[in-house]
Amino acid sequence: MSEFSTTVAAIATAPGVGAISLIRVSGVDAVKICADAVLCRGGLENADERYANLCKVVSSDGVVIDEVLATVFRNPRSFTGEDVVELACHGGVLVTRRVLERLLGCGARSADPGEFSRRAFENGKLDLTQAEGIMDLISAQTDLAMRAAHEQMQGKLGDQSEVLRENLIGVVAHVEAFIDFPDEDIDPDTGAAMLMRIDEVLSGIDAMLSTAEQGRILREGVRTVICGEPNVGKSSLLNVLLGYERAIVSDIEGTTRDTVEEVVNIEGIPLRLIDTAGVRVSEDKIEQQGIIRSEQQIELADLIIEVVDGSRAGKRLLGDAQIAGRTHVLVINKQDLGVDSHWVGVDGVPFSCGDGAGADVLGKVIADKLLLSESAWGGHAVAINARHKECLRRGKESLESARVGIESSIGAEFAALDLRDALEAIGEVAGRVDTEEIFDAIFGAFCIGK
Secondary structure, eight states, rough: OOGGGSOOEEEOOOOOOOOEEEEEEEEHHHHHHHHEEEEETTTTOOOOOOOEEEEEEEESOEEEEEEEEEEEETTTSSSSSSOOOEEEEEEEEHHHHHHHHHHHHHEEEEETTTHHHHHHHHHHSSOOOHHHHHHHHOOOOSSHHHHHHHHHHHHHHHHHHHHHHHHHHHHHHHHHHHHHOTTTOHHHHHHHHHHHHHHHHHHHHHHHHHTHHHHHHHHHHEEEEEESTSSSSSHHHHHHHHHHHHHHHOOSSOOOSEEEEEEEEEEEEEEEEEOOOOOOOOOHHHHHHHHHHHHHHHHHHEEEEEETTSOOOOOOOOHHHHTTTTTEEEEEOOOOGGGOOOGOOOEEEEEEETTTHHHHHHHHHHHHHTOSSSHHTTTTTOOOOOOHHHHHHHHHHHHHHHHHHHHHHHHHOHHHHHHHHHHHHHHHTTTOOOHHHHHHHHHSSSSSTT
């Protein structure tokens, strides 16, 4: 018997005490199973679809467990594409568990993590990218991440990959027809048109791949290191960005001995801020360890915020060679104490930790540097994740190999194999191929009840 021929039930709300808990039941016998446990006027089997019905959940011996609102969703007009019943019961831990136990006793099976979304995928209610968008929405930490997740849930990423896949199907058919009918020559114009179509698909892949870094940032946050010489205001900057006193601030050099890490939302971007010890020559062994850790953090950073004291002449901690190819922002701090002529004309963000002046400008500069400002984000409906990136990378590699085979005019069979590989790799983005391991890995990361 197929695992999806059974009826499953699970608590769909977070554990703990609340006003309401939601229990979801899905499967061919969802209504029947719930009707055995739920008493309502006219019977649940005859309840109007998508209307909340006041009911009582009773035990096998007729004792009332809870009073609930039951809503019936008939297939295929439900999230999973199956018959679904949702029971909104009181939000106590014990009462919710007792209602679920009653449903399981009536024949339902406990749902596996992500099984409701998996069933929705299997029943064609959403593609794989939309299912991943649900998980992205649940875990979104910023408005920008939430917006990207909503766009993905609407199917925009799946649509983009499907357009590439459909364009490639025509090329595959053309090449395989050439192999099957060798006497039918492909004229140069047709061959050129075919190469053009491959190039169009490659351009589409490149456009999607260009969003990979944005996607990683939205989902994981930006590893941001605040660095500089001692007493330039690194810890003060951390406190200003966080909006509260997280790090100890002192006029004494070397106060910060270890790294301090916190997460903050700046311009819709999750930054994992890491305050580091000031880097200088020191005889203090403990401070030396802090300096070593600072240098290690700088090497691992996605974004380096280098702080200098703008009220006096000085030098930057990092040279051009150290920041080459890295995302780097220079903060010229202590503007409230006056700006030394040494820093006039230097490309940096004027800042004052004393009154927070410059925080808005710093946020916009960071967004621009990371290509996550509104203008830079532009028409990118969604950003791909690591799995999408790997699929597209393999697809691109196979397409480039196929292109070489087609141009050589002697490798049509090999080109056809490469095109098939590319078609399969691109199809994996939205789940257009039968890859059970991929599905298990994705849906296994969902919470129970989703």
